[in-house]
Amino acid sequence: xxxxxxxxxxxxxxxxxxxxxxxxxxxLVKDDFFSLFESVGALEIMDPKMDSGCxxxxxxxxxxxxxxxxxSPGEVIGIIDQLFCLEMAWYQGYPLSQTLLTNVYIDxxxxxxxxxxxxxxxxxxxxxxxxxxxxxxxxxxxxxGLVKCCWYIxxxxxxxxxxxxxxxxxxxxxxxxxxxxxxxxxxxxxxAARRLVHSIRHRIGNELAQALGFRLELRTAxxxxxELSVMRSNPESLxxxxxxxxxxxxxxYQSRHLGQPVPEAFSTKIQRRLASxxxxxxxxxxxxxxxxxxxxxxxxxxxxxxxVLNYHDSQxxxxxxxxxxxxxxxxxxxxxxxxxxxxxxxxxxxxxxIILGKLSIRHVxxxxxxxxxxxxxxxxxxxxxxxxxxxxxxxxxxHQMELFRQRAxxxxxxxxxxFCQNRCRIRRTLCHSIQDWETVQVDAEExxxxxxxxxxxxxxxxxxxxxxxxxxxxxxxSLPLSSWAYLYKLRLMEWIVQLGFELDIYAPDxxxxxxxxxxxxxxxxxxxxxxISYFTKLRAAEEKGGATAAQEAAFIRxxxxxxxxxxxxxITWEMADAMSNMYAALGRxxxxxxxxxxxxxxxxxxxxxxxxxxxxxxxxxPSWEVYRASTDRAQVETEKLLEDARLSLxxxxxxxxxxxxxxxxxxxxxxxxxxxxxxxxxxxxxxxKAGVVVEVVMRKLEEKGEGTKxxxxxxxxxIGKAAEGEHExxxxxxxxxxxxxx
Amino acid sequence: MEQTSHxxxxxxELKYIQYEHRLETQYLPAIRALxxxxxxxxYSIYVYRxxxxxxxxxxxxxxxxxxxxxxxxxxxxxxxxxxxxPPTLRGYIAMLAxxxxxxxxxVATTLVKMAIDSMKARNADEVVLETExxxxxxxxxxxxxxxLRSKKLHRYYLNGNSAYRLVLLLKPVDPDSAADLAxxxxxxxx
Numbered sequence: 001x002x003x004x005x006x007x008x009x010x011x012x013x014x015x016x017x018x019x020x021x022x023x024x025x026x027x028l029v030k031d032d033f034f035s036l037f038e039s040v041g042a043l044e045i046m047d048p049k050m051d052s053g054c055x056x057x058x059x060x061x062x063x064x065x066x067x068x069x070x071x072s073p074g075e076v077i078g079i080i081d082q083l084f085c086l087e088m089a090w091y092q093g094y095p096l097s098q099t100l101l102t103n104v105y106i107d108x109x110x111x112x113x114x115x116x117x118x119x120x121x122x123x124x125x126x127x128x129x130x131x132x133x134x135x136x137x138x139x140x141x142x143x144x145g146l147v148k149c150c151w152y153i154x155x156x157x158x159x160x161x162x163x164x165x166x167x168x169x170x171x172x173x174x175x176x177x178x179x180x181x182x183x184x185x186x187x188x189x190x191x192a193a194r195r196l197v198h199s200i201r202h203r204i205g206n207e208l209a210q211a212l213g214f215r216l217e218l219r220t221a222x223x224x225x226x227e228l229s230v231m232r233s234n235p236e237s238l239x240x241x242x243x244x245x246x247x248x249x250x251x252x253y254q255s256r257h258l259g260q261p262v263p264e265a266f267s268t269k270i271q272r273r274l275a276s277x278x279x280x281x282x283x284x285x286x287x288x289x290x291x292x293x294x295x296x297x298x299x300x301x302x303x304x305x306x307x308v309l310n311y312h313d314s315q316x317x318x319x320x321x322x323x324x325x326x327x328x329x330x331x332x333x334x335x336x337x338x339x340x341x342x343x344x345x346x347x348x349x350x351x352x353x354i355i356l357g358k359l360s361i362r363h364v365x366x367x368x369x370x371x372x373x374x375x376x377x378x379x380x381x382x383x384x385x386x387x388x389x390x391x392x393x394x395x396x397x398x399h400q401m402e403l404f405r406q407r408a409x410x411x412x413x414x415x416x417x418x419f420c421q422n423r424c425r426i427r428r429t430l431c432h433s434i435q436d437w438e439t440v441q442v443d444a445e446e447x448x449x450x451x452x453x454x455x456x457x458x459x460x461x462x463x464x465x466x467x468x469x470x471x472x473x474x475x476x477x478s479l480p481l482s483s484w485a486y487l488y489k490l491r492l493m494e495w496i497v498q499l500g501f502e503l504d505i506y507a508p509d510x511x512x513x514x515x516x517x518x519x520x521x522x523x524x525x526x527x528x529x530x531x532i533s534y535f536t537k538l539r540a541a542e543e544k545g546g547a548t549a550a551q552e553a554a555f556i557r558x559x560x561x562x563x564x565x566x567x568x569x570x571i572t573w574e575m576a577d578a579m580s581n582m583y584a585a586l587g588r589x590x591x592x593x594x595x596x597x598x599x600x601x602x603x604x605x606x607x608x609x610x611x612x613x614x615x616x617x618x619x620x621x622p623s624w625e626v627y628r629a630s631t632d633r634a635q636v637e638t639e640k641l642l643e644d645a646r647l648s649l650x651x652x653x654x655x656x657x658x659x660x661x662x663x664x665x666x667x668x669x670x671x672x673x674x675x676x677x678x679x680x681x682x683x684x685x686x687x688x689k690a691g692v693v694v695e696v697v698m699r700k701l702e703e704k705g706e707g708t709k710x711x712x713x714x715x716x717x718x719i720g721k722a723a724e725g726e727h728e729x730x731x732x733x734x735x736x737x738x739x740x741x742x
Numbered sequence: 743m744e745q746t747s748h749x750x751x752x753x754x755e756l757k758y759i760q761y762e763h764r765l766e767t768q769y770l771p772a773i774r775a776l777x778x779x780x781x782x783x784x785y786s787i788y789v790y791r792x793x794x795x796x797x798x799x800x801x802x803x804x805x806x807x808x809x810x811x812x813x814x815x816x817x818x819x820x821x822x823x824x825x826x827x828p829p830t831l832r833g834y835i836a837m838l839a840x841x842x843x844x845x846x847x848x849v850a851t852t853l854v855k856m857a858i859d860s861m862k863a864r865n866a867d868e869v870v871l872e873t874e875x876x877x878x879x880x881x882x883x884x885x886x887x888x889x890l891r892s893k894k895l896h897r898y899y900l901n902g903n904s905a906y907r908l909v910l911l912l913k914p915v916d917p918d919s920a921a922d923l924a925x926x927x928x929x930x931x932x
Contacts, residue, residue, distance in 0.1 A: 026766040028795035036819075039792035040785070049784045093897050166897050281900075424896040424904065503894040505906075507885060599858055600888025604911040608890050611915065 043277060052272050052279040063267035065104045067122040071135040073208040074260035079105070080142055080215045081252075081259045082266065085291045087146065089284040091153075091298070091338050095169040097274055098284045100150065102266045106143055110175050111273070117185050120144060120178060134196055138212055141193035144178065144186045145219030151177035152226045153340050160343040161417055163425060167339045173274035183223060190220050211255035214248050221245045225302065232348055235306040242306070246299040253292050294338075301337040305330065305345050307671040325668050327419045329675035334723060336423060346420045350413060361409050368412075372487065373480035373532055375558035376543070376551035379451060393454045400454070404447045404481055411440050415492070427499035430492050431612040437489035438616055444481035452477050462534060478535035483528060486618065487565075490525040494518060494572065496612060502728040508719045509594040510609065511731060512583035513631040517610075517622070519576035520630075524619045526569035533562045560666065571655040575687065575730060578648035582694055584631060585641040586733065589697070590710035591717040602628070638706070642698045649694065653687045656680060682727035689725075689732045696735050714738055756813055756844075758852060760860075761794060761801035769803060770794075772812040776839045783900060793817045793836055800833070802856045804840070804849050814840035816853040820861050833861035833869035838880075851883055858887070858910070867913045872898060872905040884908050 023029065043050040055061060071079075083106075086099040100106055108122035118126075121140055154177065158170050178186070194216045201209035225241035268280040286294075308326050330337065330345065337345075366380050374380055384398035411433070418429040459475035497518045500506055506514050540547075540555045547555070586592045597605075606624045607614075613621045622630070633641060659667065660680045669676035700713050718734040725732055761769070770790060778784045794801055797819045804814035816838045823832040835857060840849045858869055872895065873880045881891075889908040898905035 024763070026763065026770070026791060026795070028791050030792075030795075034792075036789075036792060039788040042786045042788040044786050047784070047786075050786060093902060163896070166895075422896040424894040428893055505891045505894060507890065510890075595886040595888075597886065597888035599855075599910055599912070604914065605888070605890055607915045608892060608909050608911045611892075614915065 048279065050279060052277060054279070061269070061272065063104060063264075063269045065264050065267065067105055067108050070133050071139065071262075072260065073135060073204045073212060074258055075262050076135045076139050076142075077208070077211050077215070077255070078259035078261045079103075079139060079265055081256055081288065082261065082263075083143075083146060084252075084295065085286045085288065086266075086284070087150075088291045088294050088298075089286050090150070090169075091340060092286075092294070093166070093168050093339070094284040095171060096150075096175075097171075097173055097271045097276060097278070098268075098281050100146070101173065101175065101274065102268060102270055102283045103143075104265050104267060104270070105139060106147060107270045107273075109140070109143055110147070110177070113176050114178075117181050117189070120181065134200055137196055138193045138216070141189045142216060142219060144181075145190050145216075145223060147178050148181065148183065148186050149219070149222050149226065151179055152223075156226075156229075156347070157339060157343045160346040161420070162339055162343065163421070166425075167422055171276075173276050175274065183227065187220065187223060190216055190223075194220075207255070208258055211252075211258045214251045214255065218245055218248045218252060221248065229344055229347075232309055232351070235309040238309075239303050239306050242299055242302040246296070246303065249292075249295055249299060256288060297335070298338055298341065301333075301341045302344075305337070305341050305348070308345060308348050324416070325676060326672045327416060329669070329672045329679060331419055331423075331426075332679070332728070333675070334728075339422075342420050346417065349416055349420070361413065362405055365405055365409060365412060369480070369484060370554060371558055371561050373478075373484045373536070373558075375536065375540075375554035376547060377480070377539075378455070379480070396454045397451065400447050400450050404444060407443050407447075408440050408485065411436050412488075415488070423499065423503060427496055427503060427505075430496050430499070434489055434492050434496070434612065434616060437485060437492060438618075441482050441485035441489060441618070444485045445479060448477070448479045448481050451481070452479075460535070460538060462531060464534070478539070480532075480535075483532050487525065487528055487532070489616075490521055490528065490619075493613065493616070494521045494525070497521065498729040501731050502722050504722055506609075507594075508583075508592045509587055510605075511592075511719075512580050512587060513627060514609075515576045515580035515583065516631045517627070519573040519580060520622065521619070522569045522573035522576060526566055526573065529562055529566040529569060533559075533566070536562070561668070564662075564666065564668065567655060567659065571652050571659065571683075574648045574652040574655065575683070578645045578652060578687075578690060578694075579730065579732075580631065581633070581641045581645035581648070582690060582697075583733075584633060585638050585645070585697065586717055588638050588641070589701070589708075589713060591697075591713065591715055591735075592719075592733075593710075639698070639701065642694050642701070645694050646691065646698070649687050649691050653684065653691075656684045656687065660684065679727070683730060685726035686730035686732055690730070693733060693735045696737070700737075711738070755807065756849065757805045757807045758856060759803050759805060760856075761798045761803055763795070763798060765803075766794070768810075769812055773803075773815050773817075776812060776815060776841065777817075777837050780839065790817070793819055800857055800860055802853050804844075804853060812841075813844050814838075814849045814853055816850075816857050818857050818861070820864060820866055830867040831865055833858070833866040835869065835871040845879075850880075851887070854883065854887060862912055867911070869910040869912065871908050873908060874899060875904045875906055881906065881908070884910075 045051050046054050048054045048056065053061075083100065083103060086102065090096055090099040105122045108124075109120055114120040122143075123136065154170050154172065157168055162168055164170060194213055197209050197212045197216070221241040221244040225238075225245065228238045228241065231238065266283060268283060271278065271280040308330075327345065327349075331342070336342075370377070370380055378384070378394075379397055379401055381394075381397075384394045384401070387394040387398065389395055414429075414433060414436070418426055418433060421429060457477055459477050461473045461475045465473060497514060500514065501511075536555070536558060543551070583592065587594075603624045606627060610621055636644075660677065664670045664673040667673070667676060697713075697715065700715055701708065704713055714737055716736045716738045718736070719731060720734065722728045722731050759765075770787075774784075774787070774790060794817070797817075800818035800820060802816050803812060805811070806813050817836050818833060819836060820831065820833045822829040835854065838850055838853065840853075861869055869889075870892075871884070871889075873884070875894070885891075885908075887910065889910045891906040892909040893907045895905040895907060897903070
């Protein structure tokens with residue numbers, strides 16, 4: 001032991017043995033830094049489930065598959081089709097070690113690491129081209145393309161925000177996925193293989209030749225799609241390879257019967273040679289049908305995600321409000337798009353802090369502010385920036401607005417970033433975001449005060465009393481920036497509750513309360529939108545006459561937006577009221593029975609449930625007493641609860657039918673109209689179903705008379721998974737008539 | 743274990759004991775075997791010792807008095823949860839297993855109750871755990887006792903299944919304790 005300065009080594013074996021000898025078996029000596037994490041990471045030698053080198057009697061360390069043996073075209077198709085299944089499993093979040101790196105051909109191609117492309121081959125001996133088994137050439141070219149695809153995808157995902165292991169495993173176990181090889185060279189190999197297949201089509205038969213050709217073509221297109229995706233313009237040309245893949249994929253699926261499986265070309269033993277302490281784990285086996293379905297969805301999503309780039313009219317300045325709809329509807333698809341697609345969405349939106357490849361964050365924020373609270377406002381006038389005199393009000397406006405943008409930009413973008421994550425993460429992330437928006441709102445209010453001094457804003461009595469005499473009523477200001485922040489915060493809070501329904505977080509007896517809370521939030525939002533509309537109207541009236549055509553248009557656009565927003569809030573609260581009343585009635589009637597819960601109280605559970613909202617000052621979390629009284633409505637008869645539910649459902653339905661008739665533009669869903677409309681019609685169906693439930697319960701209650709409960713009513717209520725319902729945010733119970741004598 | 747012979751046994755015949763270090767030789771192998779049965783990835787001996795050595799008093803065993811064999815086990819920990827301000831004393835149910843032939847007799851419920859009682863006696867603020875979303879019996883068991891699902895954890899387990907975080911609050915939340923809303927970062931059981 002030399003070299004380490006100042007360190008003197010001596011043998012402690014004896015001392016250690018003596019000290020250890022005083023311990024009992026199982027006694028643990030640990031310092032404070034030995035955490036659960038370390039204990040989980042430890043492994044036991046010679047336990048086959050933990051020790052990667054531990055072999056069963058007679059087991060060989062490595063697989064003994066011969067990669068040089070000749071392959072039939074059917075076998076190559078079989079291997080490729082098996083690789084599709086593994087590739088998809090990797091996209092879904094399983095590690096390479098249990099998917100693509102179980103393939104012997106790929107393993108030999110990558111290990112030892114090839115330094116020149118010629119060596120990126122499962123047969124390393126140099127064989128003259130014309131002497132090679134053409135099927136080897138085809139399989140090699142395919143694998144080259146596949147591995148290079150994986151490298152690009154892995155690299156892209158790592159670059160964006162995702163959760164390792166949860167969404168995706170980027171670990172390559174020190175295998176290089178052809179990192180350093182040029183894409184063009186690999187493309188050339190694939191093209192050469194395609195030509196080769198074409199040239200031997202008479203020998204192997206047209207059908208097999210075509211089947212091989214489709215598979216190679218898919219790889220070419222996939223690489224092309226990936227290559228193009230770094231550009232963020234011209235969505236039409238970007239979508240070409242995706243469209244091509246979608247078409248070729250059908251041909252591949254239809255020719256799957258030509259494949260001859262070669263299971264021995266896949267082995268878990270390869271994992272022993274990977275840089276991992278994990279003992280071999282089983283190969284993840286997706287079925288051909290699942291694989292087909294998921295690839296098909298991948299290609300469709302790949303085409304659709306490009307639509308986010310597809311705004312034709314940069315004059316329309318609706319960018320993120322529209323993209324909000326796009327991202328929301330895109331991400332609420334079931335199943336959710338794969339992480340790679342979500343990564344593309346993120347990079348299209350945010351890469352290099354340039355939104356959609358064209359717009360600055362300022363541009364986007366100002367668009368949003370203009371739409372929601374500041375149409376045609378001098379606050380947003382770019383000319384303010386040109387004023388150099390520090391005492392000029394416009395100079396101050398520019399300065400204050402810039403402060404606000406700096407304050408809000410990150411929080412604003414974080415919302416969109418959050419919505420690119422998996423559904424569970426979206427909810428968890430939003431729980432943190434609302435804390436952030438709480439402070440954005442406070443800071444915005446401060447800036448609002450400074451801005452109104454600059455323009456000498458006159459206060460108004462709000463809500464308007466209608467009286468001439470407004471003495472004794474404190475007039476208020478428009479407070480645009482804090483109103484804007486508050487609107488976002490309220491929407492985030494609603495989303496958290498709604499995602500709670502979607503993810504089946506709430507117990508059946510919590511539904512009445514959570515829908516009441518959702519309704520409460522939506523009413524806050526509606527009131528806020530009213531307030532914003534009021535002050536916008538005032539300003540529009542003041543500026544009437546002096547306004548340019550563009551300013552007029554901005555006011556009209558904002559008016560549309562606010563109209564749509566207040567409509568949306570109203571539908572939400574009506575539907576939520578209906579659900580709350582319905583579930584309250586079901587609880588009262590003993591059709592939903594809470595569990596005994598000996599260790600808990602209603603109030604403690606309220607604390608747990610409302611924890612994300614507990615620190616929010618505005619709107620303040622209702623006290624437990626208010627929550628309970630509003631949910632139970634103890635003074636209201638059950639018939640009345642059901643009647644109220646029925647009326648709210650009618651209102652909601654009327655509202656939704658109006659919404660469903662809105663155009664792409666009116667609904668701010670250009671580029672995602674169909675998905676958006678699907679959501680609306682899903683809600684309409686949920687309303688209808690809830691209507692049936694309410695009706696059945698009302699009828700039974702009438703038949704059996706007041707006071708009849710539970711089984712005596714002859715009804716059985718079930719609550720399914722939200723994902724299986726008509727709309728994931730509206731959990732409608734099933735109700736079944738039963739023979740109560742049974 | 744024969745499927746039928748144990749079936750009619752009432753759980754009240756079982757003996758419930760708190761784990762102690764002296765029981766290691768007798769019961770640790772059985773505990774490991776019982777828990778590993780439902781796991782694709784076994785825990786190393788160190789994981790068991792990590793819990794049992796520090797929180798043996800929060801581990802309970804259900805024993806068949808006839809042959810002293812192990813029927814069920816619960817393993818927990820209880821420590822200050824740091825990301826809270828002020829920190830909370832958080833109980834965590836790490837492992838729970840019952841021989842399949844004894845299931846449906848409330849053995850698991852009894853074990854969980856004993857563990858919670860013990861944590862309560864030690865002033866715990868809350869008890870948390872994760873369970874696979876497909877494990878309906880486990881969720882029902884905990885929810886009957888008063889646990890709520892606080893969040894869903896995407897693809898939490900190695901088999902690709904998601905989990906729910908379940909929470910049982912034993913004491914009111916300090917309203918000023920700020921922003922660890924999330925009863926946060928999942929402990930690292932996988």
